[in-house]
Amino acid sequence: MRQISAPIISSEEVTSNTHLVWIDAAEIASSGQPGQFVTIYCENLLLRRPFSIHQVNSTQFAILFKVVGEGTTWLSRQREGDRIDVLGPLGAGFNITPSARNLLMVAGGIGLAPLIFLAQRALPRHAITLIHGASTSADLYPPSLLRPGSPGIPSHLFEEIRFIPVTEDGSAGEKGMSTSILPRFLNWADQIFACGPAAMYQAMARIPLPTQENKLKMETCQVSLETIMGCGIGACYGCTINTRKGTKRVCRDGPVFRMDDILWQEVKI
C-alpha cells in the first residue's frame, strides 16, 4: 500500500451518471488484486472515498463509479492530466478456489466494478457467467464500450464471459432481479462471487436451496461490502461489521467476506 499523487489518463461518463476513470499508477496496477480497493482524497472532504479496482493494465488502473454525493461529484469533474491523491491497494480481495472451474459472478448495479477485474484475472483458465442486474437498461454497462479499442471493458473479455443482463423494468435482458435468476446457474457454478447493495446479499442469503451442495456454494459465496470508512487501512475501527467470527473491519479484513460469516440481520450499511 502506498499513498501517491497520480495523474488521470482519461475520464468518461460511460452511462448516465456512471464514470470510468483511468489512473496512471504502476505500483497499484501491478500489485492490486481483484476485490481490493483504493481510497481517493476528494476536495474539501474529511474522509477519503473508497473505490474498487475495476480493471488494470501494466501501469494503469481504472475505477468505475456512480455519482452519488459530494466526493464522486468532485471526482467526476477531474479531467485528463489532473493529479489525484490515491492510497492503495487496500483490503482483502476475492479468492478463487484452486479446484473451481466455473465461476458465477453476480453484480448489482455499480457492483459490476470489481467483478470485471476478477473476470480479467480469471480468464482464460475459468468459465465465467456474469449476471448483471440493474433497474433499467440505461444502467447496464453500454455495449458501445465493448468495441475493440474503446476505453471500456476490453471486448475480448465479453466474448469469453457469458453475460446475462437483468433489469427490473424489463427494458433489457430478462425482467426481474439478479437474485431471481441466480438459482438457475447454481448447478453449473463451482464458486460464486457477488458485489452489490446489502439488500442483494440479504436476498441471496434467503434463497431457498434444496440441495446440500448448492447450499454450500451459497454459504461460501464471496461478497464485497461497501461502508463509510475512516482510515481505510484497519486502524480506526470505524467500518466494522458483525460476523460469526466477531467484529471485522470492512477495510482490512474485507471488503470481501464469506456470505455465511456475516450476521445479515445486524447489517446496517
Next chain:
Amino acid sequence: MDNSPNLCVQLAPGHSAGLSLSNPVMIASGIFGYGEEYAQLVEIQKLGAVVCKGTTLAPRRGNPQPRLVETASGLLNSVGLENIGVEALIREEAPKWASWQVPVIVNVAGETIEEYVEVVTRLEGVQGISGIELNISCPNVSAGGAEFGMNPEIAARVTAAVKGASSLPLMVKLSPNVTDIRAIALAVQEAGADAISLINTLKGMAFAVDKGKPRLGNITGGLSGPAIKPVALRMVYEVAEVVRVPVVGCGGIASASDALEFIMCGASAVQVGTANFTDPGIGLTIVKGIEEFMREKKVERLTDLAGLAH
C-alpha cells in the same frame, strides 16, 4: 554550526523519567490503532509520539454500526472503545513498540476507578511504553454513567488512583463536555497529572430525516475535525493560563498553522487526529511546517513560541 531549530519538548518535567519528544506533533488516540498499519505507510518514527487506541481491562466489542458520520467540517464517531484489551496489548503490540524510536503512549479507559487502576498496574514494567494518557471521558458506571471528566472531584480521584499505581509519566485527557474546564484541569493537576491533553471529542448527534432515525448506531457520538478547532483552542488557552504542567492541544488540527495557533496559545505539544484520515502523512507535514516557520522567524527553540498569547 548547526542552525536547525530545536523542536524538542519535555511533557513531564516533574517526573523522574520524563516524557521527552523530538518534536511536538503527536498522533491522537483512536487514529493509528496500535500504530502498525500506519507504520507501513508513513515514517512513523519521525513523529513526536503516537498515542495508541483507548485500552480497557477486557476486550470490548464497541458500539453498533454505523459508527461514522461526516458533518459540516467534522466527523462524528461512536466506535465505543472497541479494543483488544490490555493483556493482548501487552502480548501482541507492546513488543513491537520496544524497538521503535517514537515514544508510544497508551491511552487507558475504564468504567470504574478500579478498572483504570488495574489496567495501569498491568502496564507496569512493560517495555515499549513511554507514558499513559488517561481517558476520563468514559461513563462512570458506578456513578450513573456521567463522564469521570465532568466532575473535578471524580476526575481528581481517578487521576490520583492511577498516579499511585503507575510509575509512568501520566497525561490526563480532558473532556470538553463540561461547564468550566479550568476547574477540571486544576483538579487533575493537583491529583498528580504530569501533563494535560485536551480536548476529547464534543458530544454530538446527526439524524437521517429520510429514514427517520439517528445516523449513528449509538445515537450520539463524539465530534472531531476542523469544526471543533475554535472550541479546542479556547479551552487550551484557558487551561494553559491556570495550570503549571505542560498542556497538549488537540481538536481539529490539520496544518502547521493550526498547530502553531495551539502552541502560541499555551500548548507545549499537539495531537493530530481526524486529519490523518484525510492525509495519512499530515503529522510529518505539520512537523516540517513548524520547523520551516521557526527557521523563517529565526526561532531557535519551540519553547520560545509557547504561550505567546498569554
